């Protein structure tokens with residue numbers, strides 16, 4: 001196994017050996033081993049991308065489903081976005097002062113997401129979620145934060161708890177937790193802690209926690225419980241923002257408006273961005289002149305002009321494509337359903353989850369009865385088989401994580417066909433070798 005991969009990727013192999021000498025685990029983001037080290041291999045080092053394809057340092061070409069952690073919905077190397085960055089570079093890359101582009105970008109965002117009455121920019125999604133919770137704590141005068149099991153909101157200590165099953169990561173336990181899609185768990189949490197909860201932070205579609213779409217009642221219940229308890233509702237739309245619809249998925253796809261929203265990824269097309277915003281009365285706590293405010297929003301690289309320029313270009317391009325989202329979502333839905341048919345046909349314990357263009361593939365240790373909740377899925381993931389699957393998929397020229405990842409507007413029908421065939425080939429190989437228990 002993986003002999004072919006080793007033969008094709010000598011430069012990546014050598015680079016990973018060097019990387020391990022300088023970075024713990026060889027990486028600067030834990031998931032960038034893409035499951036390869038789990039089965040004794042090493043990750044490919046990527047050299048360039050264009051549209052829906054990506055090339056490694058050995059010249060191997062892949063259909064990319066990872067798309068820069070879901071950021072490149074327009075495709076890699078988009079000419080308009082690259083040109084905006086190039087033009088902005090001419091005046092120096094960052095002067096550490098106010099710049100015109102930041103106002104323009106914020107105005108675009110506000111037009112796309114009108115409930116972002118006020119907003120702040122930072123450099124990463126991890127900062128955005130940390131600051132969003134901070135303003136919520138200041139506004140409510142409460143400390144407790146509530147999140148979903150498996151929800152990943154970035155690497156800050158405020159929300160970086162209960163991310164990985166079995167969710168026993170003391171001492172980083174800062175708040176309380178509910179099960180995504182389990183209304184009872186939300187209601188009992190509010191019965192017990194409601195008056196102390198400053199904010200619920202949740203993705204409208206849980207991402208790293210399994211790509212699970214919300215049941216129709218789930219987001220409305222979160223809205224209702226937070227309102228009744230005087231807590232705030234924060235939608236972390238760092239993946240879903242501009243992914244399912246132009247603007248907020250919570251509002252535009254599922255009909256629920258939060259008090260605050262966090263954005264990143266797609267909104268700046270691969271440049272480092274975090275944004276948080278929403279109700280003006282809440283966001284006023286980021287204003288140092290507001291009585292009772294604390295330090296909210298530092299950041300040497302906040303509202304970086306290159307990010308702002310890229311963001312404006314992305315939003316202008318996406319607003320032209322706003323009517324194309326339905327088609328993109330349909331292609332994703334059809335692809336997911338074809339994959340699930342393949343898994344059924346081969347009788348492998350594998351499930352494709354997601355909604356619209358988001359497609360994750362997960363190996364399971366046990367059959368999963370509906371309803372699909374974050375906790376129930378996390379409890380049965382077969383990481384060993386998933387790592388093998390992921391690595392073999394990379395070997396066969398399809399690059400992704402969480403099984404696959406997400407389609408972009410740049411993916412062609414051939415890309416999808418190649419990917420489905422590759423998944424089937426890997427599944428067939430794995431079942432032939434009886435690696436499935």
Ligand SMILES: Cc1ncc(COP(=O)(O)O)c(C=O)c1O
Pocket residue numbers: 069123124125126127129152153154155203207208236237238239264265273274
């Ligand atoms: C839903 C969600 N929130 C927050 C983050 C953190 O963003 P960043 O990696 O830019 O810090 C991520 C990143 O994957 C994410 O998926």
